[in-house]
Amino acid sequence: MTQSTPSTPSFSPPQDEGCVKVTYKGKTSKLPVLSGSTGNNVIDIRNLQNDLDLFTFDPGLGTTASCESKITFIDGDKGILLYRGYPIAQLAEHSTFPEIAFLLLYGNLPTRHEYNEFVNRLEEKSLLHEQIRNFFNGFRRDAHPMSILCGTVAGLSAFYPEGTDTSNEESRDVSAVHLIAKIPTIAAWAYKYSRGEPFVYPRADYSYSENFLNMLFARPDAPYKVNPIFSRALDRILILHADHEQNASTSTVRLTGSTGAHPFACIAAGIAALWGPAHGGANEAVLKMLRSIGSKENIPEFIAKVKDKNSDVRLMGFGHRVYKNFDPRASIMKRTCDEVLAELGEHDPLLELAMELEKYALQDDYFVQRKLYPNVDFYSGIIFKALGIPENMFTALFAVARTVGWVSQWKEAFNDPLRRIYRPRQLYTGPEERDLKGAKHN
Ligand code: ACO
Numbered sequence: 001m002t003q004s005t006p007s008t009p010s011f012s013p014p015q016d017e018g019c020v021k022v023t024y025k026g027k028t029s030k031l032p033v034l035s036g037s038t039g040n041n042v043i044d045i046r047n048l049q050n051d052l053d054l055f056t057f058d059p060g061l062g063t064t065a066s067c068e069s070k071i072t073f074i075d076g077d078k079g080i081l082l083y084r085g086y087p088i089a090q091l092a093e094h095s096t097f098p099e100i101a102f103l104l105l106y107g108n109l110p111t112r113h114e115y116n117e118f119v120n121r122l123e124e125k126s127l128l129h130e131q132i133r134n135f136f137n138g139f140r141r142d143a144h145p146m147s148i149l150c151g152t153v154a155g156l157s158a159f160y161p162e163g164t165d166t167s168n169e170e171s172r173d174v175s176a177v178h179l180i181a182k183i184p185t186i187a188a189w190a191y192k193y194s195r196g197e198p199f200v201y202p203r204a205d206y207s208y209s210e211n212f213l214n215m216l217f218a219r220p221d222a223p224y225k226v227n228p229i230f231s232r233a234l235d236r237i238l239i240l241h242a243d244h245e246q247n248a249s250t251s252t253v254r255l256t257g258s259t260g261a262h263p264f265a266c267i268a269a270g271i272a273a274l275w276g277p278a279h280g281g282a283n284e285a286v287l288k289m290l291r292s293i294g295s296k297e298n299i300p301e302f303i304a305k306v307k308d309k310n311s312d313v314r315l316m317g318f319g320h321r322v323y324k325n326f327d328p329r330a331s332i333m334k335r336t337c338d339e340v341l342a343e344l345g346e347h348d349p350l351l352e353l354a355m356e357l358e359k360y361a362l363q364d365d366y367f368v369q370r371k372l373y374p375n376v377d378f379y380s381g382i383i384f385k386a387l388g389i390p391e392n393m394f395t396a397l398f399a400v401a402r403t404v405g406w407v408s409q410w411k412e413a414f415n416d417p418l419r420r421i422y423r424p425r426q427l428y429t430g431p432e433e434r435d436l437k438g439a440k441h442n
Pocket residue numbers: 278279280282306313314315316317318319320321322370372375376377
């Protein structure tokens with residue numbers, strides 16, 4: 001099969017919007033202000049060191065644009081999330097996950113022909129080299145799926161050495177497709193391994209999400225019939241998590257890629273960063289919190305603890321570093337949650353508790369004043385639970401979705417004319433130079 005690499009559409013370069021003058025110790029530096037197609041303007045500080053011998057200080061990089069990107073746009077105040085310019089709500093309603101993968105990777109929605117060809121490529125590459133099965137036996141049965149995912153993805157480079165050639169666009173594209181196709185198989189097999197059940201191979205007659213559910217739940221003694229409402233719900237969750245501009249794991253992928261490391265190493269680094277509880281683990285924490293609250297009557301007492309400055313209890317699934325009015329993904333997630341539970345015909349007590357908790361918090365001044373609203377994770381854990389996905393697989397599922405964003409951003413970084421190795425500076429507060437003589441104990 002021919003593998004065409006769709007060309008990236010061109011967009012206008014940043015516009016020069018005047019400058020900011022910084023004067024320090026009698027010297028002045030004129031720093032250009034650049035504007036992108038939408039969103040905040042940025043001060044280009046690249047000449048600051050040359051002009052004034054100064055660095056900037058921004059722990060957590062909260063006000064630093066670390067790169068130029070054309071992939072995803074967020075306006076946290078207005079609750080806007082766009083993939084390649086398209087609003088997330090429209091994409092979640094009308095697209096499939098492979099379509100979103102194509103859009104994020106190549107810049108435009110696929111034509112029918114491009115879509116079919118792309119889906120075929122994903123299907124072909126979803127199978128793992130048979131020897132990769134041996135990797136799993138090296139792990140304990142109770143290994144966290146994220147440790148299996150992280151290790152196995154890094155190990156893929158040993159099986160697909162051609163993918164380690166980052167020197168040309170075609171090879172980078174092949175690796176990107178390898179990763180999007182293979183990570184669901186690895187994640188599903190990590191689950192199967194933990195259950196002591198036989199691995200289920202990907203099937204060409206299933207969609208991406210159907211395949212994933214089938215690889216998780218089919219057994220030789222009990223074939224699994226994929227429920228279309230469940231596979232659609234999963235597709236939507238994958239779409240909502242596919243990219244989120246320069247978040248911690250994506251920045252990790254870009255940073256690792258800036259050294260020239262091959263894509264399997266870069267994506268393994270992204271998986272490791274996502275594993276942290278402040279990033280990928282929040283939906284698991286929401287379920288734990290709901291269980292610990294137990295019932296509606298206990299909500300006021302729990303909220304009082306959240307508001308108590310002497311306690312470190314937080315309302316998990318509420319608040320976001322960027323979204324300060326609402327998370328546009330949360331309402332889609334809530335609707336999806338309703339659909340899944342209606343299909344199951346279940347009144348999930350945890351969902352009912354979640355809805356009460358949400359209502360209670362949204363009327364409380366503490367949350368209103370701080371602009372704390374439900375985020376995407378408030379409902380995703382409940383949907384995963386309803387789909388039968390165990391809690392320790394939640395972050396692995398997030399990784400399956402985010403792989404699309406990671407490889408798209410990794411590819412974009414490679415083509416960036418400003419690309420250079422990431423090498424931040426620091427504000428050093430340790431000892432000044434001192435002499436070892438006389439300091440060493442004899
Ligand atoms: N519960 C209670 N209080 C909160 C919460 C919360 N969930 N989130 C923020 N606050 C309070 C803080 O205590 C602080 O109060 P103060 O001004 O009186 O000191 C104020 O709101 C601002 O909080 P920050 O920590 O500065 O907010 P930040 O934007 O840095 O944090 C974060 C964002 C980490 C997501 C935070 O809201 C949080 O911990 N939420 C719960 C965990 C969660 O749901 N994470 C998932 C995020 S979405 C994702 O990763 C896909």
